[in-house]
Amino acid sequence: MADTRRRIWSMAGLLAAATLSSGLLTTTASATEPDMPEAKKPPIVGGQPAKIAEHPWVVYLTDTQGNQFCGGTVAKANKIVTAAHCVTGEQPAAVQVVAGRENKQSTAGEVAKVTGIWVHPRFQNANSGADVAVLTLDQALPHQPLAVAAKQDAPLYQPGKMSTVLGWGATAEGGQASQTLQKADVPLFSDQDCQKAYPQYKADAMVCAGLPQGGMDSCQGDSGGPLVVENKLVGIVSTGNGCARPNAPGIYTRVSTYHDDVQAQLGS
Structure with missing residues (x-):
């Protein structure tokens, strides 16, 4: 279905990304993809710098x-x-x-x-x-x-609800990690739309967030980080098909279930 978003820039991670063979889709950029100059690479894929004092x-x-x-x-x-x-x-x-x-x-x-x-x-x-x-x-x-979302927090998972994801992960698919904390504000998808993007999507265990047209997403190295709605932890960065691709939102652990x-x- 998708790739986890763990390490790719350490030597162990680079080798793992190069030899991924678990039947998941690869998330590393193709060799023919032009390299974006570092100064123009978007943070956390389409996000912006975040202050640790605020998070x-x-x-x-x-x-x-x-x-x-x-x-x-x-x-x-x-x-x-x-x-x-x-x-x-x-x-x-x-x-x-x-x-x-x-x-x-x-x-x-x-x-x-x-x-x-x-x-x-x-x-x-x-x-x-x-x-x-x-x-x-x-x-x-x-x-x-940060408070952990509970089962009674179902309204926080309504489709279209704006959420914030934070991390120090890759700034572009297959790219470099960010040296500073980044954040992106992304709307939650409906379970039906997540199912269309990922046929094996499990609504009781997962939640999707992103933009239908792509361009804003968590990425490798952001795994485990928070997806926040109204000052509650609603999701955990888990997996996804590449980073910020159209019709391929990020998949997050649905915290309220657990x-x-x-x-x-x-x-x-």
């Missing part, structure tokens, strides 16, 4: 060498919600969380170690749903958590 709950994940590969959301002082495909099979010691840092080249904010990884027990791959995980940190972060499971991990 204090958005974080990014790195390996132990500091290479960013996914995003996440502070849901409790020491708990991060992210995508299962970002961390499945990983050992906690191999993952770090960077919070309060708008520019990846700066030293602002905090770097927390991960002491525990919970992956939803029904997760198999991003195309089958349950693409949600919760990380436990070795410290309490001083940043305001609210109770996530809340159990948050300990509240």
Whole structure:
């Protein structure tokens, strides 16, 4: 159906993108596609710079060498919600969380170690749903958590509702990661339109967002990051057919479906 939006610029990610063989559609740009000059590459594919002070709950994940590969959301002082495909099979010691840092080249904010990884027990791959995980940190972060959408938040998922996706991922399909936090405001699709774009789309597990004509979307490296509606986490960047292609919206984990499971991990 689609490709996950994890790392592509680290060496491991470049090799993975080059050898993808799981039956999913490739998301790397073709060799004949002209390279857009760096100054003209759109952020988060059609978005704009975002201030960490206005979105204090958005974080990014790195390996132990500091290479960013996914995003996440502070849901409790020491708990991060992210995508299962970002961390499945990983050992906690191999993952770090960077919070309060708008520019990846700066030293602002905090770097927390991960002491525990919970992956939803029904997760198999991003195309089958349950693409949600919760990380436990070795410290309490001083940043305001973001509320997690619950089952009663169905109105937040109405088609046409404007949502905001944030991340430090690729600025163009197959392109470079952004050094600074980016955001894009995209409307939610109806389940019927998502089904047309992705026949294997599961309405109870997923939600789509983007523009019918393309041009604005999350991309590789944004996986695990937040999709926000009215100050609630409604989606988690999961997968999609390329980035910002026409009639191919981004696919996000429908957080409300997994609210109770996530809340159990948050300990509240």
